[in-house]
Amino acid sequence: MIKTNTAYTIIAASVLALVGFSYFQSRNTEDAKETAPAYASTYVPKDSPSVYITNAHILDGIGGEFAAGNLLIVDGKISQIGDFKAELAQGTTVIDAKGAWVTPGVIDTHSHLGVYATPGVRAHSDGNDATSPITAEVYAEHGVWPQDPGFAEALAGGVTTLHVLPGSANLFGGRGITLRNIPSRTVQGMKFPDAPYTLKMACGENPKRVYGQRGGPASRMGNFAHYRKNWIKAQGYKDKLDKGEITEGKRNLQLETLAGVLSGDILVQMHCYRADEMAQILDMGKEFGYKVSSFHHAVEAYKIPDLLKEAGTCAAMWSDWWGFKMESYDGIRENIPFVHAGGACALIHSDSANGIQRLNQEIAKAWAHGNRAGLKISKADAWKWISSNPAKAIGVFDTTGSLEVGKRADIVMWSGDPFSTYTKANKVYLDGVLMFDRATGLKPMSDFKLGQPGSSLAGSGE
Amino acid sequence: MKNLMKTFALGAAITLVTSATAAAQSLVIKSQKIVTNTAAGQIENGVLVIEDGKITSIDQNRDAIGDKVIEGKTLWVTPGLFAPFSNLGLVEVGAENASNNINAAEKEATVRIRAADSFNPKSAAIAESRIGGVIHAAVVPDARRDIFGGQGMIVSTNGEFDSTVNASAFIFIDYSGGSNITGGSKGAAMAFLRDALADAATFGSRYGGPDDGDALHRADAEALRMALGGNLPLLIAADQAVDMLNIIDLKTSYPRLDIIIVGAAEGWMVAEQLATANIGVMVDPLENLPYSFDRLGSRLDNVKLLMDAGVNTAIMSRSSTGGTAHNLRLAPQHAGNAVAAGLSWEQAFKAITLTPATMFGYAHLGELEAGQNANLVIWNGDPLEITSAVVAVIINGKTQSTQSRQTKLRDRYNPTNEGDKMYGYR
Numbered sequence: 001m002i003k004t005n006t007a008y009t010i011i012a013a014s015v016l017a018l019v020g021f022s023y024f025q026s027r028n029t030e031d032a033k034e035t036a037p038a039y040a041s042t043y044v045p046k047d048s049p050s051v052y053i054t055n056a057h058i059l060d061g062i063g064g065e066f067a068a069g070n071l072l073i074v075d076g077k078i079s080q081i082g083d084f085k086a087e088l089a090q091g092t093t094v095i096d097a098k099g100a101w102v103t104p105g106v107i108d109t110h111s112h113l114g115v116y117a118t119p120g121v122r123a124h125s126d127g128n129d130a131t132s133p134i135t136a137e138v139y140a141e142h143g144v145w146p147q148d149p150g151f152a153e154a155l156a157g158g159v160t161t162l163h164v165l166p167g168s169a170n171l172f173g174g175r176g177i178t179l180r181n182i183p184s185r186t187v188q189g190m191k192f193p194d195a196p197y198t199l200k201m202a203c204g205e206n207p208k209r210v211y212g213q214r215g216g217p218a219s220r221m222g223n224f225a226h227y228r229k230n231w232i233k234a235q236g237y238k239d240k241l242d243k244g245e246i247t248e249g250k251r252n253l254q255l256e257t258l259a260g261v262l263s264g265d266i267l268v269q270m271h272c273y274r275a276d277e278m279a280q281i282l283d284m285g286k287e288f289g290y291k292v293s294s295f296h297h298a299v300e301a302y303k304i305p306d307l308l309k310e311a312g313t314c315a316a317m318w319s320d321w322w323g324f325k326m327e328s329y330d331g332i333r334e335n336i337p338f339v340h341a342g343g344a345c346a347l348i349h350s351d352s353a354n355g356i357q358r359l360n361q362e363i364a365k366a367w368a369h370g371n372r373a374g375l376k377i378s379k380a381d382a383w384k385w386i387s388s389n390p391a392k393a394i395g396v397f398d399t400t401g402s403l404e405v406g407k408r409a410d411i412v413m414w415s416g417d418p419f420s421t422y423t424k425a426n427k428v429y430l431d432g433v434l435m436f437d438r439a440t441g442l443k444p445m446s447d448f449k450l451g452q453p454g455s456s457l458a459g460s461g462e
Numbered sequence: 463m464k465n466l467m468k469t470f471a472l473g474a475a476i477t478l479v480t481s482a483t484a485a486a487q488s489l490v491i492k493s494q495k496i497v498t499n500t501a502a503g504q505i506e507n508g509v510l511v512i513e514d515g516k517i518t519s520i521d522q523n524r525d526a527i528g529d530k531v532i533e534g535k536t537l538w539v540t541p542g543l544f545a546p547f548s549n550l551g552l553v554e555v556g557a558e559n560a561s562n563n564i565n566a567a568e569k570e571a572t573v574r575i576r577a578a579d580s581f582n583p584k585s586a587a588i589a590e591s592r593i594g595g596v597i598h599a600a601v602v603p604d605a606r607r608d609i610f611g612g613q614g615m616i617v618s619t620n621g622e623f624d625s626t627v628n629a630s631a632f633i634f635i636d637y638s639g640g641s642n643i644t645g646g647s648k649g650a651a652m653a654f655l656r657d658a659l660a661d662a663a664t665f666g667s668r669y670g671g672p673d674d675g676d677a678l679h680r681a682d683a684e685a686l687r688m689a690l691g692g693n694l695p696l697l698i699a700a701d702q703a704v705d706m707l708n709i710i711d712l713k714t715s716y717p718r719l720d721i722i723i724v725g726a727a728e729g730w731m732v733a734e735q736l737a738t739a740n741i742g743v744m745v746d747p748l749e750n751l752p753y754s755f756d757r758l759g760s761r762l763d764n765v766k767l768l769m770d771a772g773v774n775t776a777i778m779s780r781s782s783t784g785g786t787a788h789n790l791r792l793a794p795q796h797a798g799n800a801v802a803a804g805l806s807w808e809q810a811f812k813a814i815t816l817t818p819a820t821m822f823g824y825a826h827l828g829e830l831e832a833g834q835n836a837n838l839v840i841w842n843g844d845p846l847e848i849t850s851a852v853v854a855v856i857i858n859g860k861t862q863s864t865q866s867r868q869t870k871l872r873d874r875y876n877p878t879n880e881g882d883k884m885y886g887y888r
Contacts, residue, residue, distance in 0.1 A: 119752050120754060322784065322789075323554070323556065323784060323787070329586075338875060354751070355783075357748075361795065361848050365848045368849035369851075373878070375877070419848075421847055421848045424802055448752070454759045454760075
């Protein structure tokens, strides 16, 4: 999506690959020496032995299924998958899965873990900077609390990558952040290396409810006018960026983020429920030349799968939430499978510290309802909703979201068919490192949970 | 019609044989399994016969004949689900105040407020609950002005104007929100609660005029009196261990109170005391995070530890979004996850059927037994499996519609639909 006709974007592409997120810091295109990037990811997976999993029922996340397959992990990456006999190096851990289901790790593109952490006290309310409808300048990562107990419970549910974003009070909420689900003292230690930034946007009821009596927007018309005015400002800023006129001291954080969307580097994740509003937003994308990477919630996406497919826009949905707002009144349980059957990119998301723990059950419900309505979706295809499609929606599919040779060994081994209420995640690997093991009790515990009632490892009830 | 039949004929062969299109006199259900929730247990390959709305037999007689036969290799027949804690029928769209009758912020009345006067049987969430297998619910008026929400009711989900089973079935107290809504501290909430109970206990001598009470208006004290003798359960929301001990302590002064604690997130810490005091609980087995300082001890096996200690435990779905109205149909998922956390299937299933029914004095609504009016659900598999579906619903002997707004939206937008009618005409 990166436009290739300016020196800025050519340099940005290579700088982005090397140092992550702060290419805007060295704006002087003549200067070959890069300044140290700020807020860069410090995530480095631990060394781990090779792992050879045999005799597993494998879903690869891109529609493939092996009833009795093997998986070899070397140096934290998928080395081989399928029907093969491996030549094992010394020290390889061998696991006979005995038919256990093995899948790519769960990816949740809509989480407020860390920014609306438990305990849900006022001091932890960091998901919305509800001081203005336009806060494109804030970054969710600056509010994430890595000690949120919810991260460990999500890991126990098989979540290996998650995307934390601002809430939906604002029209432009701020940048989201993609995280590896690993315990860390710092946010930087969780940041997904080289993941693109995202911009959270919101349409519909929330912004006008929050700001209606506080200077606006007070209507959906007002929502749109605000978006468009700001895209126009962003276009002006992007022009200056492209000409090298934005030197240090002239940066405008708000417009920097918006210009990043226009250049295709920042992926729009937009909270939007109603079919007609999503259609309008797609047209606004055409007006300003940007793509909506993914709608979120998209409760009425089942009404417009053709429009989503044409735009190449994903829809991140729930299996069955409805009725809490007017814009969610028409929710149906077949939303995800109907979008999928319509040829569009369908995925599950949680928007819940509880729901994130059972996303496999959420897609199971949707899958069953879709097939009862006459669709014939395989489990292998349905697993796309929880792995490859979310990875694509947030721009990390090149390294994760499926079990393919060369990709990160983000893997879950389940206690049974994951399309079941009774199944639990037994083992969870990140980059080939075992991070959760139900049998041995291997599970991180946040600082907050230390010394709390019931927190002893033996009594945690897992 | 095509889509209707598709959704009815679910994979495994399910045949529906009718001899007449008029209302059937007798219905024979030939199943893979009947779950009775009685001493008869589960009946493999069971056959259940309904005549004139009453269950006349539950056995294994595969030769039974009737006006209408429902038969299928994977069918399970069970009592209908009973939601122990809901706002069903009190709200259409949560965020729209005009459609939301869950609590009353402005009015002075508290205990005398009845959910029954806010309840709308035509609420959209009722049909969705019914076709999801929930056929009875306890409807709770939430507390807002002080800790008393008012009188709750028991309803069926038949969606008719005669769906009220009991218009004044229990009284709801939100003690967990106490420090917010009564005086700013738990101490203030408990002082208020004790004053209120004393007002009710001394009602006859205390009230000359409407404001003679220490805590309650006369009419509210009169309503609270109904709970003192134990005829009307007191549903008290509380999560923190010490709060539950303080609530148990109320029985020292009022031994006949029938208290049921809603929430009990830290119930595992005081399970023995709850069992000894004969206090039942309603818990959500999916709550395992320290959502607040009242719930630091939340854990997935809370429900198992409570049951193991002998505490009468019902399962509710409050932690799911919509889990108190729009998504009561997720009760089986909550119960199934409790099985994954260590309960037996029977324990978990009773917790969403017989146990809540019995808590409110309607045990027969949670059981299948010959002689009773038919209140049951037919599923196409294990009801606690999230991939199973409801095939048919019978409430008080009458077969219910399996249509709702959502099935109609589904049918209109189903991508397998053929034809080129504009959407608005489908």
